[in-house]
């Protein structure tokens with residue numbers, strides 16, 4: 001049985017969405033826009049996000065507008081003036097990419113930094129206020145059974161079976177749904193450790209209270225800081241490439257551990273680490289790109305489909321784009337989910353694989369080099385004009401994932417990303 005545009009009717013089966021993170025809620029909202037009912041099954045007892053910041057490119061705002069939450073998302077955003085890269089050894093500014101009027105005109109939308117909890121809250125409020133969306137916390141999905149025209153989610157409590165017209169796995173890096181479809185085991189541990197903290201504005205050194213996302217790049221380490229929540233807070237993210245062997249997510253650690261990897265950098269940056277005692281650790285993981293994340297009326301979205309390192313600040317943006325593309329594919333196929341999920345996957349694979357692959361390269365060749373390789377990075381970056389930077393970002397920030405957009409009509413699904421741009425240069429190899 002398929003759900004057609006009369007999805008409001010209570011007797012039609014809902015689309016089952018596994019996971020109420022950014023990706024899952026965006027899928028529910030995007031499907032509702034086309035009249036499809038969904039039931040979001042979330043493992044956690046409470047619906048929330050980690051208390052840290054997130055950067056969003058203009059491509060995320062294209063999605064917010066599509067979902068009808070553009071003004072709410074803009075209302076919790078800080079619109080920074082630039083992305084800045086500094087050398088963490090010399091303390092010099094290497095490059096500053098402006099994000100004001102010229103940037104917004106080129107990409108049609110702003111670049112922003114937000115508190116994750118506030119962003120999740122915007123999506124959650126919109127979902128809760130939508131009659132076509134039901135959200136069930138405490139409903140972890142262990143597995144599913146696929147029939148000829150329906151699917152049954154098997155809950156982790158071992159007792160319940162929930163039937164739907166289709167199933168979308170938005171269950172993140174450790175996705176159970178991915179294991180059934182792709183079966184590629186645990187994610188790849190990158191060996192990079194990231195420590196996050198959020199501090200009140202008054203604890204941020206005055207000279208670092210700038211309206212920018214600033215990244216200090218050092219040998220096998222970098223630190224990022226930017227303002228949040230109407231400038232009441234600052235987000236700090238410290239990363240070391242320290243060959244950490246095991247995956248870790250959100251575990252509290254002593255500040256001493258955070259300081260240890262930052263001995264070689266400028267005193268200004270070392271002092272910044274001292275500003276918080278409340279650090280949490282993630283050992284970063286990603287996955288190899290794959291080309292088979294859909295099977296019949298079951299598919300994947302976001303980290304479940306294409307987990308990536310955070311170095312392009314695009315994981316959540318890709319999950320949001322996926323949601324729009326998936327919902328449009330369902331609408332275009334008039335509820336034939338097998339067909340819809342195949343064309344959704346085809347439209348998304350090259351783009352998301354490119355971000356996965358380039359995110360790794362950015363870590364190695366831009367954020368973490370030392371010695372001559374770092375000097376070469378600095379020289380190459382300084383030689384670029386603002387126009388050069390914008391051109392190299394057109395493919396990423398200028399994208400509209402809607403299959404109803406004029407750009408989508410022009411591009412063939414197979415090569416649309418390769419048509420639009422060559423791979424941008426990675427300055428230091």
Ligand SMILES: Cc1cc2nc3c(=O)[nH]c(=O)nc-3n(C[C@H](O)[C@H](O)[C@H](O)COP(=O)(O)OP(=O)(O)OC[C@H]3O[C@@H](n4cnc5c(N)ncnc54)[C@H](O)[C@@H]3O)c2cc1C
Nearest residue numbers: 019021023043055140141172302303310313314315316317
């Ligand atoms: C340090 C760091 C910094 C980052 N910075 C940025 C950034 O600046 N910009 C950006 O765009 N991206 C960033 N990202 C990436 C971004 O956080 C992720 O790509 C994004 O959160 C993925 O969303 P998702 O909904 O796919 O998965 P998740 O956010 O992981 O959500 C998955 C949801 O599924 C639930 N779930 C899990 N298992 C089950 C189950 N069995 N049954 C039911 N529910 C289940 C979980 O509880 C969760 O609610 C960063 C990531 C990290 C680690």
